[in-house]
Amino acid sequence: MKVVGYSDLLGVKQGSRIRFMVSADGEYEARLVRPSHSAKLREELDAPFNGRYQGREQSIPAGSHIRFARPVPRPAEFRMSAWVLPTAPGRGALQGLMTWGSDDGLFLNDRGEPELRIGGARLATGTPLRRGEWYRLECGLQGGRAFVVQTPRRWDGEARAEAERAPSDVKSPFRIGHQFDGKIESPQIDGVAAWDFSVGITTLRVHDTSPRQLHGELMQMPMRAVTGHNWTGRELDFRRVPQEYAAIHFHHDDLADCGWHSDFSFDVPTDLPCGMYAVRLRCEDGEDHLPFFVTPPEGRVNASVAFLAPTFSYLAYSDEFFGIGQPQPEPRRSPFMYLSTSDDHYAWESVPPLPPDERARILASAGPEDRWALENGLLSSYDNHRDGTGNCFVSRLRPLVNMRPYYEAWELRGPHQLSADLHVLDWLGTTGRAHDVITDDDLHTEGLDLLSRYRVVVSGTHPEYWSGDMLDALEAWLQAGGRFMYLGGNGLYWVTTPHPAAPHVLEIRRTNAGTRAWESAPGECHHQGTGEPAGLWRYRGRAPQSLVGVGMTAHGVEESRPFVQEPRSGDDRGSWIFDGIAADEEIGGFGALLGGAGGYELDRIDYELGTPPHAMHLATATGFSDIYQGVVEEVFMANSRQGGTVDPRVRADLVYFETPNQGAVFSTGSICWGTSLTHDDCDNNVSRLTGNVLDRFAADDA
Template structure:
């Protein structure tokens, strides 16, 4: 069957709903604006490379007890988990091992992608619908650009936008994608990082096979497998893979924060810091009282700061003038500090015992009137619709988007 996307479809995130009898399947697709002609002032970056990395993963079954130790709750299996376990044609994900124990370092979009429908877990494609839903609800027009587009065409694709916004988990990034975002920021673009554990692994796109990416879990990091010695470089490009923080562009340089902890049980609210009253950023909290918890609610683990969370660190690249405007730091034992930040095994590595298990909301000005705002939390978007979109998480984001779309230079 073939269906041609009508030429007048507005740019956006879509899914084709296929039905046969009682069975159904969703095929996600994205419509770009006409090349070189933005149709909105806001651009939403859809992290397709990160979608490909997770596609058809077997984690909930094959990780065994690790999935329960990591989440501190019983594993629950979806229909997709069981189906994938009994079928082989859909392949493995970058979170899985081959039968010989070696990790899977390639992924492709050219196969059916299970887990990307409205009845699946709130992760990646589905969790990102909280952002598109909020933008629609608030009446913000936006264009959609995917990782694949950004990799292929670079900063020219986004430089026409006043503001570029990420989705909840842009974890896998190529060098051309990284350079495009840095270039956009240097030109005065406004950048909103709506996620956690972003810009973490270095990937390559295949120059020969459209839609195929590669990544090696080299050296360190929170990783599902460990690359063997001599297998740290990518066959597609020859580049060293692994963490971006080991490749000279730590995420803190791009968005002020980087991966600090994860926990998949209970999210927490942010609390404003003393810095939040600085006139440089106080407008972010217009309509929000000084001491009210921000986001003690939400569809993703019940709090706006949760799932995978990031924090600021000047030593890693957070600009020295960046303001940590709100922080969530009262996490429980279900949250675990990232392994790349400690050198010896010890007991003070969870939310109750480790001061680095923290989620920082950050703002800073950039060159040429630009600025960066980062939530540092995958769960943040899950709180936007609470109380019919009338809540302080939604208010913070609305204040930021409105200011970032205002052409008056920031700073």
């Protein structure tokens, strides 16, 4: 990609400003557009920033570390120490532990050995550190002799080196953890500073307990709330025993903010209609779209219906590639590895790393966006860091190259997330149904006050990532009479929190239960920003069935299926939903994603998990192959009975039920439903049925 960029916001209110950051090899053109999968709705729009720009290439400054606003001195004679656990000691690169630039301080060298550098002179122990082991490292210069010592916590095997060295001055800024992969705990420089990482774990500040008060700031969001060298396992919540969580895990590929210079901004007119827009960037050899949503100002509405853009889910999947093609120091523990089952589809299997020829074939099938993300080391919440640990932070302040209006997911050969949700917006626009757009960020911040302005809220196709504040607002709104249309699958699934000190960053930790791309380490299953337990909402007593009637049951990447209507059984409460549709008519045997309305990720009714007893089971998509597998959270003992041909739980359920105060919920239980709406220019039975529900929900007398 010769031109690429990002915006500082994913949703911007009418009358507010949004900024755009661009990296380009040469001159490029920027233009405001209204994206659509329908040529009739696609627009080029006037905007003050439209025009040509001289591009500049902007770098990606990955790598977490601690920086200091005040200089940290290194005395002529000194002694410093720290507990260290490396996670990629054999990476073949210089890794900083406690350093002044690249010539002074304590490093791991390219062989994984602790190495003291004084004025560029080097002294290493000669014994590489083992991955995943805690060591006490000490080094310094005393009496004209330099020394460096490593002592493993669990085993014998101290290694040391000494040599004569002359003192030297240092001028570079001091940093901790620069380009390091692993944990550091209790670093100190005798007589200068002693940093206690157990203080302020929920913040981005590092506390110095010495009289100098040389406090530091975390850069690029390393992991806190991680176990230290003295963790006993008796407590799993870092807030109860912070002294056992006095470590920070750094990664050389952490990235929370690219920090690019802004190229232009846009003051959104107060009369620009709500919806999805994009800045189209074009240069001689490429194109990119930077999408954003225009939302109403706080306290104002333009329609009684709102589309809830799942921006948290967009971020969770942003730059996702499941680690394919990324080098790992050892076989990855992630269960998500793609194996070819045909020329067009892939199944998830728990396997060793892919053979080189298979990985190469998958890489060749990916689009330019995916390859750019891979080449530039960007990570989604589904990817592993290069040291093999899962990536628990994602940020909007970086190029989100697969969050594009016309993106096709490499493993699906079709739209996913934002590009799939554009089908829902296209349907609303084509059928002339007035609507606002709101975002997950808005809902998390404004809560019930935001939802209470609307009679109906329509979800996206895959609203998987929700914060507790969002769930609280939805539950209260439904109890107050709100009407929710859940047009997706695998929704309301993972505990998700914006970091309080960096709201552009989402934290998602994948605990030891649930269908997951990687697994959090023991004791590291609480979010560092809020302290709350991570994982599936199901395991915190908030399964999606309790709010929308259905919840995640199976997933697979193969042909989707149509829905077959369930017998009415004399209950005609929802008969109006099928107006204009024959009783024996299959619903959704077509669609832009996998060819049908029921597919990819599926939700089902489960009364034990909270489906209301009066919920109407309207229709079911079933008959899936064994490529579709049930979710692991429902497998208590290993067996071979989770495939679509043998497990009746592998299905998608279409559901309707009433809530108090004339509220109601309609749920489709399938990611593919929304991408079937626009088939045949919206003249189809998925469109007709969904329109019946929306029109009834929006009616004043319903």
